[in-house]
Amino acid sequence: MTNNLPKISSAYQSKLISAIVSISVFFLIYLVLILASLLMIFLLGYGAIKLLSISLNYFTVFGAAGLLSVGVFVFIFLVKFIFKKTHYSTRHLIEVNRSHQPELFAIIDEIVAETSVKAPQKVFLSPDVNASVSYNSVFWSMFLPVKKNLTIGVGLINSTSIGELRSILAHEFGHFSQKSMKVGGYVNQAEKIIFETVYNNKEYENFILEFSGGNAVFKIFGLISVSFINAFQSVLKSISNFLFKNHLIKLPIFSVTKKYL
Incomplete structure (x- = not known):
């Protein structure tokens, strides 16, 4: 891939x-x-x-x-x-796990295996037609590894096919594997x-x-x-x-x- x-x-x-x-x-x-x-x-x-x-x-x-x-x-x-x-607020989000959304986590597991990156620490659902990767930005995050969260919009899930959703999530997992977010930090x-x-x-x-x-x-x-x-x-x-x-x-x-x- x-x-x-x-x-x-x-x-x-x-x-x-x-x-x-x-x-x-x-x-x-x-x-x-x-x-x-x-x-x-x-x-x-x-x-x-x-x-x-x-x-x-x-x-x-x-x-x-x-x-x-x-x-x-x-x-x-x-x-x-x-x-x-600087904390990324999750008040407006709903955290989900494998027992809540087994099919979604099956897709995430496949992408993690294909890209050889770490799985997200937490997975959230939002009302947006969007997907994003986030983590809390603190001074020590410049030197220590940080665990990133994946947010997926329910509007995105409802408006795309499984193949399209996989492609979008694969793009987001690029932030897990690349150094772009580290430079951004x-x-x-x-x-x-x-x-x-x-x-x-x-x-x-x-x-x-x-x-x-x-x-x-x-x-x-x-x-x-x-x-x-x-x-x-x-x-x-x-x-x-x-x-x-x-x-x-x-x-x-x-x-x-x-x-x-």
Whole structure:
């Protein structure tokens, strides 16, 4: 079955390579910024220790805490997106199993055997005239294997023959065997980083200013933290604008990713 697949066009390969290179460059720069924030924590922590070694009093204690907080706030700014999850909602779907739909699962088993891919973790029915593959996109899914779910529209089942349904499901199982969804997952995480650091950061900045507002010394360090964050933010925004606007949004592969992740 896989021997009859059409050859991938050179234009598509070029776009895919461009996407992978762009994503790799973005994550490399992002990693450099994280390392820079860790270096800030180390240097400011060293400065805090030196400050306390000169004299241990009210001002040096608050000064040392303020110095260390700058690096910590910047680091949290860069990694806070990790703790946000994007879940594919299944509230509108009906999960089915072999006892519910033995004939449907017989077709799925045949396709799994023919394509030599892993079977879906769960199978859902939807009211749509459509079929799709989905999984919950979290930070760790970039590095660890994820279990994908298969959703089949009842309208699709009712409007196609068994042969047509097999063909459509075989297409969906291509997402199980190919790396397209994996690349899409990297794009999804890159977009999440951009959103959380560039466009969804006002609440975090307000938190820093409110947290440090009760003390004049902390207020100064809070403003310094926000200034460093804005500088890192500017770098990420410039890089994302150059890489993603010039390369990634032109790729048809990502419309599938955004729809099903």
